[in-house]
Amino acid sequence: AGKNTVDEEVLDNLEEALVSADVGVDTTVRIIDRIEQRVAKDKYMGTGELNRILQEEIENILVEAPSAVSYTFDGEMPAKPYIILVVGVNGVGKTTTIGKLAYNFKKAGKNVLLGAADTFRAAAVDQLTIWSERVGVPIVKQEMGSDPAAVAFDTAQSAMSRGSDVVIIDTAGRLHNKAHLMDELNKIKRVLQKFVPFAPHEVLLVLDGSTGQNALEQAKHFTAATDVTALAITKLDGTAKGGVVLAIADQFKIPVKFIGVGEKMEDLLVFDKHEFVDSLFSLK
Amino acid sequence: MFNNLQDKLESAFKNLKGQARITELNVASTIKEIRRALVDADVNYKIAKDFTDKIKEKAMGEKVLNAVSPGQLMVKIVKDELTELMGGEEAGFNAKGNPAVILIAGLQGSGKTTFSGKLANYLKTKKGLSPMLVAADIYRPAAMEQLRVLGEQIGVEVHIEAENKDAVSIAKNAIAESRSKNKNVVIIDTAGRLAIDEQMMTEVANIKNAVNPQEILFVVDSMTGQDAVNTARAFNERLDFSGVVLTKLDGDTRGGAALSIKYTVQKPIKFVSNGEKMDALDVFYPERMAQRILGM
Ligand SMILES: Nc1nc2c(ncn2[C@@H]2O[C@H](COP(=O)(O)OP(=O)(O)OP(=O)(O)O)[C@@H](O)[C@H]2O)c(=O)[nH]1
Numbered sequence: 351a352g353k354n355t356v357d358e359e360v361l362d363n364l365e366e367a368l369v370s371a372d373v374g375v376d377t378t379v380r381i382i383d384r385i386e387q388r389v390a391k392d393k394y395m396g397t398g399e400l401n402r403i404l405q406e407e408i409e410n411i412l413v414e415a416p417s418a419v420s421y422t423f424d425g426e427m428p429a430k431p432y433i434i435l436v437v438g439v440n441g442v443g444k445t446t447t448i449g450k451l452a453y454n455f456k457k458a459g460k461n462v463l464l465g466a467a468d469t470f471r472a473a474a475v476d477q478l479t480i481w482s483e484r485v486g487v488p489i490v491k492q493e494m495g496s497d498p499a500a501v502a503f504d505t506a507q508s509a510m511s512r513g514s515d516v517v518i519i520d521t522a523g524r525l526h527n528k529a530h531l532m533d534e535l536n537k538i539k540r541v542l543q544k545f546v547p548f549a550p551h552e553v554l555l556v557l558d559g560s561t562g563q564n565a566l567e568q569a570k571h572f573t574a575a576t577d578v579t580a581l582a583i584t585k586l587d588g589t590a591k592g593g594v595v596l597a598i599a600d601q602f603k604i605p606v607k608f609i610g611v612g613e614k615m616e617d618l619l620v621f622d623k624h625e626f627v628d629s630l631f632s633l634k
Numbered sequence: 635m636f637n638n639l640q641d642k643l644e645s646a647f648k649n650l651k652g653q654a655r656i657t658e659l660n661v662a663s664t665i666k667e668i669r670r671a672l673v674d675a676d677v678n679y680k681i682a683k684d685f686t687d688k689i690k691e692k693a694m695g696e697k698v699l700n701a702v703s704p705g706q707l708m709v710k711i712v713k714d715e716l717t718e719l720m721g722g723e724e725a726g727f728n729a730k731g732n733p734a735v736i737l738i739a740g741l742q743g744s745g746k747t748t749f750s751g752k753l754a755n756y757l758k759t760k761k762g763l764s765p766m767l768v769a770a771d772i773y774r775p776a777a778m779e780q781l782r783v784l785g786e787q788i789g790v791e792v793h794i795e796a797e798n799k800d801a802v803s804i805a806k807n808a809i810a811e812s813r814s815k816n817k818n819v820v821i822i823d824t825a826g827r828l829a830i831d832e833q834m835m836t837e838v839a840n841i842k843n844a845v846n847p848q849e850i851l852f853v854v855d856s857m858t859g860q861d862a863v864n865t866a867r868a869f870n871e872r873l874d875f876s877g878v879v880l881t882k883l884d885g886d887t888r889g890g891a892a893l894s895i896k897y898t899v900q901k902p903i904k905f906v907s908n909g910e911k912m913d914a915l916d917v918f919y920p921e922r923m924a925q926r927i928l929g930m
């Protein structure tokens with residue numbers, strides 16, 4: 351008693367917990383290997399001790415936001431206007447996340463401007479317009495079907511003349527395996543740079559927390575097409591654990607910045623490693 | 635990593651050559667490769683275990699090791715078993731009634747509204763029916779407008795009550811209206827909801843009880859991971875749905891969630907959605923899905 355060896359059963363249970371949280375086989379095997387290496391040296395291992403090591407190993411995988419592009423809602427922004435381009439596959443929660451971000455920036459006293467560059471999906475502009483009204487921030491938009499890059503152009507121009515602090519641009523959902531849609535993102539970027547040299551300062555890739563291993567493909571292709579600087583993981587108020595971000599952090603070194611935990615504007619959290627790792631193993 | 639399951643299996647089998655039959659012991663590493671490939675394709679961990687245990691029994695009965703290419707034969711066994719599991723008896727789709735009522739439900743962003751439009755378009759153009767769409771999502775910003783736009787694109791009337799905050803009464807009113815307008819099929823688009831959201835799950839159950847649908851379709855994003863099982867089970871417990879719709883199959887996801895769901899709730903997959911346009915709808919092919927999951 352009191353002596354707890356890390357036997358096959360413990361590791362099997364750990365494997366099951368990780369894989370069931372969508373961490374994926376590769377990253378799970380990596381984590382377990384690391385733990386095996388570490389605990390082999392120590393003969394006695396209590397459960398608490400094992401959990402601590404596990405927590406450490408997982409947190410080591412989750413990279414910190416690189417300070418160059420980092421900001422807090424109420425701190426000084428690294429650039430003015432600070433332009434955030436929001437991208438991701440269909441239905442992950444881009445537009446909603448923009449509403450939530452706008453709310454947080456505005457609450458912190460910043461002048462926010464939204465750009466409705468999803469001109470494709472039915473009622474996408476109306477949806478973002480409702481968010482802009484809810485939060486009380488201006489929006490730049492054009493007709494449905496117009497060129498998204500033209501909307502981005504208008505938005506950047508408007509931000510310059512208004513002296514906006516933060517600009518957040520919505521884009522249409524696009525599957526990462528559709529090359530022509532991915533090219534469109536670069537066109538938006540080029541247009542923004544006509545006004546603001548290093549824009550967009552942030553490319554926020556939104557991932558649905560209930561997505562499985564395909565999120566890795568999404569990260570891979572969006573990173574290749576545009577310089578993704580940060581991730582937002584949505585819908586973590588459900589039972590899905592979002593463990594695939596571990597695999598993404600492991601392979602692509604993109605920091606997770608935000609977590610979506612509901613459909614209201616208050617339902618956005620700044621990512622916290624400890625809490626995330628805790629929730630990976632919690633039974634909800 | 636497991637892109638080529640067959641190669642993996644060939645090498646796993648290599649050191650077994652010469653043995654006449656597959657036995658419990660010598661098949662272990664092969665089964666492990668298959669299990670990993672399935673989990674990698676997002677098949678639920680427990681289900682992958684269950685499934686590969688069955689495969690093991692099947693394989694032991696056959697002279698796999700004597701085959702020229704045991705890996706190939708093994709893959710065939712897996713594929714056939716998967717195909718059978720995903721298909722089962724022909725389910726059909728019931729659009730008969732006065733009107734036939736079809737209720738659409740699922741998680742947020744899974745593709746319900748888009749599918750509602752596609753189904754209306756399909757029933758109109760391919761089945762000669764006259765459908766009506768019902769905007770019963772009273773929550774999502776511009777949800778009603780989204781359905782209105784889709785209805786306009788396909789020339790199908792959309793029942794909208796912008797000021798009504800009761801989805802059950804919207805659904806009931808729509809059915810009354812459909813009768814007066816001689817519509818023979820009513821498709822009710824509902825808000826996305828989490829399975830653990832008690833209030834929202836009660837709402838959709840109330841809609842079901844009020845309108846008595848011929849078909850209740852559970853719409854699921856084919857990129858869903860391990861949680862697909864929990865969600866499908868929870869929706870099925872509340873709604874006893876009649877079929878599943880897999881969306882966004884125009885992506886490159888392996889779609890293991892399809893297997894998990896079928897395995898868990900034993901309900902047929904009736905349609906697949908493979909694009910954003912109104913005609914990007916297909917019936918479900920079990921064999922194609924099996925191949926996709928296996929990365930073939
Ligand atoms: N429960 C929950 N739902 C969310 C969250 N974020 C977004 N949603 C819901 O997910 C659905 C899709 O969200 P959108 O913001 O429209 O997603 P999108 O990525 O903009 O979608 P497209 O523009 O169509 O590609 C909506 O019903 C949102 O209310 C979240 O964190 N939790």
Ligand SMILES: Nc1nc2c(ncn2[C@@H]2O[C@H](COP(=O)(O)OP(=O)(O)OP(=O)(O)O)[C@@H](O)[C@H]2O)c(=O)[nH]1
Binds near residue numbers: 525741824
């Ligand atoms: N590529 C692709 N996109 C799809 C497909 N089905 C739906 N979408 C897109 O996915 C996003 C979400 O679709 P919706 O129909 O709004 O999803 P929903 O389930 O009604 O969302 P909520 O009402 O917010 O819960 C939109 O951008 C759609 O255009 C599909 O089969 N393929």
Ligand SMILES: [K+]
Binds near residue numbers: 589634
């Ligand atoms: K969760």
Ligand SMILES: [Mg+2]
Binds near residue numbers: 468
């Ligand atoms: Mg959007």
Ligand SMILES: [Mg+2]
Binds near residue numbers: 748771774824825
């Ligand atoms: Mg909808």
